[in-house]
Structure formats: structure tokens, C-alpha cells
Amino acid sequence: MAGDLFLDCSGLRGLLIEEALETGGEDWSHWLPMDSALAVPTINTVAPAPFTRSTAHAAGWQWRIPLQHRTGNGHVFCSAHIDADQAERTLRENVEGDLLADPRLLRFTTGIRRQTWNHNVVSLGLASGFIEPLESTSIHLIRHGVLRLIGLFPDRKINPTEREEYNRNLRSIFEFVRDFVILHYKANQREDSAFWRQVAAMSVPETRQHRMDLWQAHGRVFPKDADMFNIPGWVAVMLGQNVTPDSYDPVADALVEKQHTAALADMRARYAETAARLPSHETYLQKVGAWA
Numbered sequence: 001m002a003g004d005l006f007l008d009c010s011g012l013r014g015l016l017i018e019e020a021l022e023t024g025g026e027d028w029s030h031w032l033p034m035d036s037a038l039a040v041p042t043i044n045t046v047a048p049a050p051f052t053r054s055t056a057h058a059a060g061w062q063w064r065i066p067l068q069h070r071t072g073n074g075h076v077f078c079s080a081h082i083d084a085d086q087a088e089r090t091l092r093e094n095v096e097g098d099l100l101a102d103p104r105l106l107r108f109t110t111g112i113r114r115q116t117w118n119h120n121v122v123s124l125g126l127a128s129g130f131i132e133p134l135e136s137t138s139i140h141l142i143r144h145g146v147l148r149l150i151g152l153f154p155d156r157k158i159n160p161t162e163r164e165e166y167n168r169n170l171r172s173i174f175e176f177v178r179d180f181v182i183l184h185y186k187a188n189q190r191e192d193s194a195f196w197r198q199v200a201a202m203s204v205p206e207t208r209q210h211r212m213d214l215w216q217a218h219g220r221v222f223p224k225d226a227d228m229f230n231i232p233g234w235v236a237v238m239l240g241q242n243v244t245p246d247s248y249d250p251v252a253d254a255l256v257e258k259q260h261t262a263a264l265a266d267m268r269a270r271y272a273e274t275a276a277r278l279p280s281h282e283t284y285l286q287k288v289g290a291w292a
Helices: 015-020 084-094 138-151 160-186 194-201 206-218 231-240 250-254 257-277 281-287
Strands: 006-008 025-027 036-042 053-057 060-066 071-077 104-107 111-113 121-123
Touching (some): 036 084, 060 084, 071 084, 111 160, 160 194, 160 231
Antiparallel strands (some): 025 111, 036 071, 053 060, 060 071
16 A cells, blocks of 8 residues: 555554564563553442552452443552463452453563554554553553654655654653653562562662652652652652652742642642542532443
8 A cells, every 4th residue: 555654553562663664673571570460340349449450469460440331440560470370370369350251361561662663554552562451551651653744744754853853752751651651660679579579679770760869868859851750759659668768859948838738638628628529539420420
């Protein structure tokens, strides 16, 4: 089929970007060793929680996503530490409600194409790369790729400089996501399984180590250009896994403690007052017809 520009949306297969152009890719599984997932839907048994729940297991983690007519469940795991049969047993033992289908096994490798735009082919979604779903970033990466392509949309003659800018930017976005997901594993303090000990001891990319070192010194976080994870996100994962700074930011010494304490107390009271007036998640969904 003749054409000036092709978008490869063929998933992990990479029908054009890989099978036709042999672009090649970078394997990031030495930092993110999850390579398999089992997915299964179950019936809804309780009122839906207003969040996705992620639960760590011995060699991976499990997701639980409440939807209108079912609940999505899955077990993401590292096949070097647990086989598919064991992973399926773990999943079945920890879901809530009857299964609506048999668990479906998926295999993947975390990484990115060496060029997400090669010649006249722009890869989007899984065709451009994949980062395991711990932070559910796939839709964001698709959206960012589309917007960046619109910003650099070519004339009939593709400009190599513009193509390189697209590749540079997409790589940066993928690396930001990669480093944030790595943090969840590197910062863990579990010692009850070989998998968690392995990822806690692994070396990490220089960009990721630099961020942790900045945090460790004085609790500082500086978002990067187009970084989808903001300061509260980084702080929540750091403090949530007991990674506390060696000291505090000296700017805090300029604050008047009494005023600062009063302002925080006022914020807390206003949040609580607002929350108390709101309907529950279930009540709101019933009101808009999204939950029976």
C-alpha cells in the first residue's frame, strides 16, 4: 500500500516499525523484570471503591479495578521467580467474586524502540514500547505521542531534524515513566522473597539515582520537562516506602511555625468539611445511572 506517512498501531508485534523496518529496541527488563500477566474478570460483589487497588505478592503484584458491570483483576509477575501455574493459583486465591472467564496469560518485555519514528513510520502505543502497568501509563503515552506528532506533522518530505525531535521527546517521556515505576521496586523494604530482595539490590539508571540522591539530601523533588508524575506523586512513593531524607529543606527555617501550623489545620478542616457534604462514591454512581 503506497503512502507518505504510516502510523503503526499494531501493538507489541510492531508490524511496520519492527517486522518491516527492523528498527530494534532497548530491553529494560534488567530494571523492570516483570514479563508476564494473567488477567481475569469477576462479578461485582460489593460497592465499587473509587480507586484501583494494587497488592504486592511474592513475585509480583495484583490489580483490582472496579467497573460498572464487572471487576477487572490481574496478576503481573516475573516468570524467573514464579511459573504461570503458581501465578494463576495466587490470582484465583485472592480475587473477590466468581470468575467470569478463565485467566488469560500475556507475555511482554519492558522497553522502547530505538526509534519510535523511523523513516516514514510513526509507532504509537505498544508498537512504540511498553512499560508494565503498575502506574497505568499506556493511554498517557499514546496521547503524548499523538500530540507530539501533531506538533511536528511533516510535509510530504519528512525533515530528519523534526523526526529526531520526536524520537528525543518520546524517549524522554518513556524514561520518566520508567524511572518512576522503578522507584516502586527499588525502594521496597521487603525481605520475604527472592524477587523483592533482587529488585531492592539492583542498580538503577543514573537519572533515577540522581532523583533519589536529591531526595535523600534535603527532601527535594524537581519535576522534569513533560514529566507526568508531579511532586506529590514522587513524595508519596518515597515516604510510603519509608525513604526519608537525611535532613529537611533549610527554606523551612524561614517559616513561622505558629502560622504554618494554623494554615495546615485550616486546610485540614476545610477538606474534611467538604468531604462530609459529598455523596458516597456508590450514591453518586447510582445517581448518574452508572451503578445498579
